[in-house]
Amino acid sequence: MPAHDTPNPLHHERTHLSASRAALRAMREDVEALDIKDVTANWVNAAVLQRQMDDRIKALADLSHTPLFFGRLDYLHAPGVELAEGAEGERFYIGRRHVHDADGDPMVIDWRAPVSQPFYRASKKDPLDVALRRRFGYTGGELTAYEDEHLMDPAEAAQTSKLLQAEIERPRVGPMRDIVATIQPEQDEIVRSGLSGSVCVQGGPGTGKTAVGLHRVAYLLYAHRERLARTGTLVIGPNRSFLHYIEQVLPALGELEVKQATVDDLVAKDVEVRGTDPATAAVIKGDARMAEVLRRAVWSHVTTPSEPLVVVRGSRRWRVPAYELTEIVEQLTDRDIRYGAAREALPQRIAHTVLVRMEQAGEAPDDRVQDAVARNTAVKAAVKAIWPPVDPAKLVLRLLNDPEFLAAHAEGVLTADEQRAILTPKPARSVKSAKWTAADAVLIDETNDLVARTHSLGHVVLDEAQDLSPMQYRAVGRRCTTGSATVLGDLAQGTTPWATASWAEALRHLGKEEAVVEELTAGFRVPREVIAYASKLLPSISPGLTAVESVRETPGSLTVRESADLDADVVAACVASLAHEGSIGLIAADARIPVLAKALEAAGLPCLAPGEETTSESRLTLVPASLAKGLEYDYVVLDEPAAVVGGEPDERTGLRRLYVALTRAVSGLTVLHASPLPPQLARPGAAG
Structure with a gap:
């Protein structure tokens, strides 16, 4: 549509919004009116087509509190048309999905379309032929404001968008939401990178790395839908709570087919995980050298024929x-x-x-x-x-139960002490009776792949990747050997004994050494005062890593206070936080969770567990420090930092766990302690 000004812009934009909603409703009704009996020959085809239609109807849902479009671009010339003097430009509304009218003319352009890219990339220095970029503000789903940037007007100075800032800082309630209206240029570059290449994103707290990874999946599905429909896509997160937190992002963008899982979900298919490993054994079982031990054990079954x-x-x-x-x-x-x-x-x-x-x-x-x-x-x-058949679970069970069998195949690979560390203290009689651990399940998965090739997907997103062991990386890598990967993480937040030392090492184990490593250092969610306080830990937990520079100035966002009655003060801090709009997270060492749960109950404060945020009206979540990674809350009350550090097997891991806990707040953080703070935080310059 041609670009031109109107005497009452807000009225004009509201009219276009109403017309677009009506067009979307008509698109949905057209699909609902289809009669599959006329186009299917048998019940199998009918079932497949009906499922596709149901998915299409869901994708065309008009969510009342989700803006149908959030921006507008007025091009100086028609995109893709050779420039000619006097040629009229075009106007495009940018939204979460494509909407067209009865004649097929676009009313809203999908944010992933090439013509939408300048909405995220255009600047005063490089306007990309955009004369006007307009952002829209909404209240309760109603369009209430707009903001213009005249990118080719030399008299207009570049300035930070207040609507953009307000959208970034909007209070969070419930699961993670998309950032499609606020994607920054450096994020957009990663989002739109091609399907053929793998990308690793190192990003500190609040830099949006998880959102970037999810939006990249949405973009790839838009640009390569047919190919990925055949090969499949998968998002891998660290735990079920995290997956619950992010599960609504892709459906909100109209993508319903992406599966989500943890690494444990992928590998624990042949056995039930009922046991846990000591840290020493888990580290050895997760070491990449175990792949060679398993390879030798599998191929040892082949014998040289002695008889004709x-x-x-x-x-x-x-x-x-x-x-x-x-x-x-x-x-x-x-x-x-x-x-x-x-x-x-x-x-x-x-x-x-x-x-x-x-x-x-x-x-x-x-x-x-x-x-x-x-x-x-x-x-x-x-x-x-x-060439006898090999049962992977039985082979791993024998390796872990039989010292002689293990020694024969681990010679020169594992030391005698390492071999003793992974042997089962009480050998199990059968695969079913064994108390398998998560690390054992990964070994069985590796063995399965030695026997029969693992199915490869078209694209895999691996989030919180810094916490995976080399063997877990191999398990994920097997699932995208012929596809690509998006690897997301923060080396400073590695809290497992086998946490990744470098992305180069991680990518080698993943089988994606050619992946491009991108670093996001601009923080958009965590207030500057909070991230600066947490960054005091970086020299101790990840020397040389660039600290996040937050763009958010939120005076008074950090309070650090010593307490004489910790439980009572924590409850009082939660009450004070609930006076604000948005979600509240009370984060504490795992061992402190039962005590704090009783204190909250006694005070009449209902609370949720991570992942339950969509099932209750309560805005307060009680979060064990071990599950805090990847989650965000508007206001966080952090209980006893020394207990968070002390709950881990070593100080460095404990300080990394504390770094995670300190960086979950997007509006305000209150730190309460009865024991002395870790010396890194007690140094001059710490808040008091």
Whole structure:
């Protein structure tokens, strides 16, 4: 549509919003009115088409409190048209999904479309042929304000958008929401990076790395929908609470097909995880060297034939000497294929050798004869003896139960002490009775892949990646060997004993060494005062890492206070925080959670557990420090930092856990302590 001014802009924009909502409603009604009986030949096709239609109807939902469009671009010239003197420009409204009128003309352009990109990238220095960028402000779903930038007007100075700032700082209640209206240029560059390449995003608290990863998935599905529909996409998070927190972002953008899982969900399919490892054992089991131990153990089952094979067909006997069988086995082992695939090929290779003998004797066997020979009882027996089947869970169980078996395959890989550390104290009798740990499930998954190739997806997003072990990286990497990955994390927030030391190392284990590493250092959520306080820990937990520079100036956002009656003061701080709009998180060391839960109950303050935010009217969540990663609350009350640090096996991990807890607030943070603060926070300059 041509760009031109109107005498009453706000009225004009509200009129366009109403017309766009009506057009979206008509699009939805058109889909609902379709009769699948006219276009399907059988019930299978009907079921598939009905599911597609149901998804389309959901994607066309008009959410009353979600703006249908949030911006407008007035181009100086029509995009994609060769510039000509006097050529009229075009106007586009930018929103979460495409909307067109009855004639098919666009009323709202999807934010992912190429024509929408200048909304995020255009600037005074590089206006990208945009004469006007207009942002819209909403209250309760109603359009109430607008703000203009005349990018080609030299008389108008560049300034920070107040509507943009207000949207970034809008209080948070419930699950994570999309940031489609507030994507920054450096974030947009990552979001729109191509499907063929993998990207690793290092981002401190509040830099939007999780949102960037999710929006990149939405963009890739828009740009490569057919390909990703075939190959699939997956978002991997650290725990179920985190996945509950982010699960509404992609559906809000109209993407309903992306699956979400934890690493444990991916690997714990063959066994039930009921046990836990000591930290020492977990670190060793998660070490990449275990892949070599497992490889040796799997292939140790292949034996060198010592007896010739005799195949009887009718009145003839066909003999394959042991040395020829050995040559076949060596050829298969040299091919670098999966154990199971090689085992399936072995009977056909033997049968082919027999067919050569038949042809030399003047017979003319065909493929049916070869298949019959491959199924011959003698051939089956030989294959079972030479190349027996391997049960991955049984193999791992034997490795962890049998010191001699482990020593035979870990020689030169694991030390004697390391071998003793991973042996099960009380050997289990069977796979079902074993108390498998999360690390054991990853070992079984690795073994499964040695036997049969793991299915690869088109794209995988891995969030909070800094906490994965090398073996867990390998498990994720197996699921995108032919696809790409978006890796998200913050080295300073690594809180597992096996946390990643560098992204180069992590990407090597993931099998994505070619991935581009991007660093986000501009903070948009956590107030400057809060992030500066938390950053005092960086020299101790991640030396050399760039501290986040927050763009948010929120005076009085940080309070650090010593308490003589900690439980009572924590409850009082929660009451004070609830006087503000938005969500409240009370974060404490895991061991303190039962005590604080009783104190809140006694005070008549209902609270939620992480992940329950959408199931209750309560705005207060009681968060164990171990589950705080990736979550955000408008106001945070942090209980006893020393207890958070002391709840971890070593000081560095404890300080990293504290860094996570300190950076969950997006409006205000209150830190209460009875014990002395860690010395890093008690240094001059700390808030008092």
